[in-house]
Each structure stands twice: as C-alpha cells, then as structure tokens.
Amino acid sequence: MAAVKPLPAVDDVQKALSGVQDPEIRRPITELGMVKSVSIGEDGVVAVAIYLTVAGCPMRDKITKDVTAAVEALDGVTGVAVELDVMSDAQRTELRKSLRGGVEEPVIPFAQPGSLTRVYCVASGKGGVGKSSVTVNLAVAMAARGLSVGIVDADIYGHSIPRMLGATGKPTQVEKMIMPPQAQGVKVISIGMFTPGNTPVVWRGPMLHRALQQFLADVFWGDLDVLLLDLPPGTGDVAISVAQLVPNAEILVVTTPQQAAAEVAERAGSIALQTRQRVAGVIENMSWLELPDGSRMEVFGTGGGAAVAESLSKAIGADVPLLGQVPLDPRLRENGDTGTPIVSSVPDSAAAQVLIDVAQKLSVRSRGLSGRLLNVSPAGR
Incomplete structure (x- = not known):
C-alpha cells in the first residue's frame, strides 16, 4: 500500500508563489501584495486567490498558469484552484507607492x-x-546578452518601433503608472500604442515635450541596464527636450556612407556641444552590398561614417569612435517589417554580426567621466 504524502504547509505554498513574477512588473507576486489567500484542503487541493492589478488584466491567463505550475510542483498537492480578484483603489495606490519607493509624484529615474x-x-x-532599425536590433542584441533593456519611441510623428520589434501588446495602467508591453525581451513604449490605427499625430512642441516626459516618468521601467531613445531626425524639439529631461543621456549618431547624409549627421551630433551630452559613437548603416562573387558594391559611396566620427572628435575635443559599418541586407528591412529583428532571426548574417558587436561595445563600456562633456566653462585668465 503506497504511503500517503503529507500535505504542504501554507508557508510552503507562499514560498512557491514567491517564485512567480508578475509578467508586466517583473517582481514576485508575493512582494507586490497580489496573493489574497491560500487554503489547503484535506484532499490535497490548494486554493489560491490572486489579486490582479486591474480588471481585464491582459496577463491573467499567464498569471493563472504560472501560479498553477508553481503550486503543483509541491509534494502532496493533488490539484490547484486559482481564483482571480481585482485590487481596490487603495491597494493600487499602495502598490504604486511601493514601486516608486514612496515618492508621490512621478520622477524620471x-x-x-x-x-x-x-x-x-x-x-x-x-x-x-x-x-x-539600428535601435531595435541594438536593443534585442543587448537583451540577448542578459541585460534589462527598454526603448522609448521618441519619434512621435514617425513612430515605427512597435512594428519593427513585433510588439503587439498594449500598455496597462495601474493607478498613475503605465506598464509597458514587452517583445523580444525588450520593454517598449510608443505613441503608436495609444492612437487608433494609423492615425497621424498633429502636435506642437509643448505637447511633444509632455509626451516624452510621461514616457520617461509615468512608465514603470523597473531596473533597466540600458534605455534607448529612438529620436526623430534632426535637431528639433524632441532632441532639446531629451537633453533637458535626461541630461546624462549619450548620443549615438547613425549615418550612411553618402557624403550629403554625413554632413547632415554631423549637425545631429554637434548638438552635444550645446546640450553638454556625450557622443558615444557613430554607426554607419548601408555601408556596402555583398555581391554573389564576394565583391562589394558601395551603393551609397564610402567614408561617410568615418568622416562624421572624425569631424565630431575635432569639434568636441574627445574621441568619437566609428562603432561599426552595417552592410546592406534585404533581410534587415524584411525582418523589420515582420517584427523579427535580424540579430535574433538571422544572427549569423554579416549585418547582424556588426550590430551584435556594436551592442557588445555599448554594453560593456565604462561609465567614467572620460570623454563626457561637463556643464562647466573654462575660467578666464
């Protein structure tokens, strides 16, 4: 006659539940106060009541599945019954305060x-x-290295990051916080997630500034290793707002080999002289096309990236490296349209290898003050 396994204790169930994370907040549900109750029947069936942060939570099925799997793994459990409830306004307020470290007003972390x-x-x-395309692939390559990465689609008028990243989820609001969806292991927020269909955004400067401020302060990003902001082309309102809101942000300049494009890219990088930001480096995209015979066709000319790096180095007085030259590859465009970045879908391709190498350089770069523009002026003689 087989021995009957002893029933688990409530503490055992709570310990198992501490290994279940909220899919959006990425913290244990026990830590977030989401476990309402636990009861264990004499027949070994464990009933777990879980608080969802909001009604209609898009992750309710995943939470149910993860809770069930965690509790079923305990000895003596014959079944799991998960009941879902919704937090009260007071509970959500406490959750928001705990996530923001007790700070009442949102700040840009x-x-x-x-x-x-x-x-x-x-x-x-x-x-x-x-x-x-460069932004998305760098983010996915960094996430593949085990880093916690986020993207702000700061190109309000020309937002395209969600499609390229394959992010189809919508943000969830908890109290005054916004939980960003994730795709390819990267958290992302974009104005395109708040506008119906392909509706254009027709805003003036102050509204752009406010939207960017909300993306940085109201969105709960958690403990990120790297945040990438995909800026609109040029040196307009958004670039100025970023310098004001996140003065320690560094600039990555993307150009093509074409001299005309390089001249314009220099202006984008030179904004660092006025904003006191560091230029982390230059990435040359569409550098050449590999032909079947192994030769290269330089479709857009040569030297643009190196020229931008050299010019910015002289202007700033600090080394601005050419981080990489990304060859033309139709799959880079095709995979962007389908939401499967080339660094994850075709990692052995030449273009993906360059982007992965650039991501590695940016991931391990020292965070010292060398090469950083400081907000000081030389003393007069």
Whole structure:
C-alpha cells in the first residue's frame, strides 16, 4: 500500500508563489501584495486567490498558469484552484507607492544622480538612414546578452518601433503608472500604442515635450541596464527636450556612407556641444552590398561614417569612435517589417554580426567621466 504524502504547509505554498513574477512588473507576486489567500484542503487541493492589478488584466491567463505550475510542483498537492480578484483603489495606490519607493509624484529615474542606467539617444540628421532599425536590433542584441533593456519611441510623428520589434501588446495602467508591453525581451513604449490605427499625430512642441516626459516618468521601467531613445531626425524639439529631461543621456549618431547624409549627421551630433551630452559613437548603416562573387558594391559611396566620427572628435575635443559599418541586407528591412529583428532571426548574417558587436561595445563600456562633456566653462585668465 503506497504511503500517503503529507500535505504542504501554507508557508510552503507562499514560498512557491514567491517564485512567480508578475509578467508586466517583473517582481514576485508575493512582494507586490497580489496573493489574497491560500487554503489547503484535506484532499490535497490548494486554493489560491490572486489579486490582479486591474480588471481585464491582459496577463491573467499567464498569471493563472504560472501560479498553477508553481503550486503543483509541491509534494502532496493533488490539484490547484486559482481564483482571480481585482485590487481596490487603495491597494493600487499602495502598490504604486511601493514601486516608486514612496515618492508621490512621478520622477524620471534615469535623471537621478544615483541612476546606473545607460541612456542612449539614437539620432540622425535626416530620415531614411535606418535609425529605427539600428535601435531595435541594438536593443534585442543587448537583451540577448542578459541585460534589462527598454526603448522609448521618441519619434512621435514617425513612430515605427512597435512594428519593427513585433510588439503587439498594449500598455496597462495601474493607478498613475503605465506598464509597458514587452517583445523580444525588450520593454517598449510608443505613441503608436495609444492612437487608433494609423492615425497621424498633429502636435506642437509643448505637447511633444509632455509626451516624452510621461514616457520617461509615468512608465514603470523597473531596473533597466540600458534605455534607448529612438529620436526623430534632426535637431528639433524632441532632441532639446531629451537633453533637458535626461541630461546624462549619450548620443549615438547613425549615418550612411553618402557624403550629403554625413554632413547632415554631423549637425545631429554637434548638438552635444550645446546640450553638454556625450557622443558615444557613430554607426554607419548601408555601408556596402555583398555581391554573389564576394565583391562589394558601395551603393551609397564610402567614408561617410568615418568622416562624421572624425569631424565630431575635432569639434568636441574627445574621441568619437566609428562603432561599426552595417552592410546592406534585404533581410534587415524584411525582418523589420515582420517584427523579427535580424540579430535574433538571422544572427549569423554579416549585418547582424556588426550590430551584435556594436551592442557588445555599448554594453560593456565604462561609465567614467572620460570623454563626457561637463556643464562647466573654462575660467578666464
């Protein structure tokens, strides 16, 4: 006669539940106060009541599945019954306060003195150079290295990041916080997630500033290692707002080999002289096309990226490296349209290898003051 396994204790169930994370907040549900009750029947069936942060939570099925799996793994459990409830307004307020460290008003965490998040603004002088493609692939490559990564689609008028990243989820609001959806292991927020269909955004400067401020302060990003901001082309309102809101953000300049594009890209990088930001480097996109015979066709000319890096180095007085040259590859465009970035879908391709290498350089770069523009002026003689 088989021995009957003893029933688990409530503490055992709570310990198992501590290994279940909220899919959006990425913290244990026990820590977030989401476990309403636990009861264990004499027949070994465990009943777990869970608080959802909001009614109609899009992750309710995943939470139910994860809770069930965690509790079923305990010895003596014959079944799991999960009941879902919804937090009250007071509970959501307490949750928001705990996540924000007790701070009542939202602040931009990346602008705080103790922030260890590396913030990169991906900029270009003109459109059509592949800035958004570079942003998405760098983010996915960094996430594949085990980093916690987020993207702010700061190109309000020309938002394209959600499609390129394959992000089809919608943000969830908890109290005054916004939980960003994730795709390819990357958290992302875009104005395109709040507008119906392909509706254009027709805003003036102050509204752009406010939207960017909300993306940075009202969105709960958690503890990010890297935040990438996909800026609109040029040196307009958004670039100025970013410098004001996140003064420690660094600039990544994307250009093509074409000299005309390079000249415009220099202007995008030179904004650092006025905003006191560091230029992390230059990425040359569409550098050449590999032909079947192994030769290269330089469709857009040569030397643009190196020229931009050299010019900015002289203007700023600090080394601005050419981080990489990304060859033309139709799959880079095709996979962007389907939401499957080339660094994850075709990682062995030449273009993906360059982007992965650039991501690695930016991920391990020292965070010292070398090469950083400080907000000081030389003393007069």
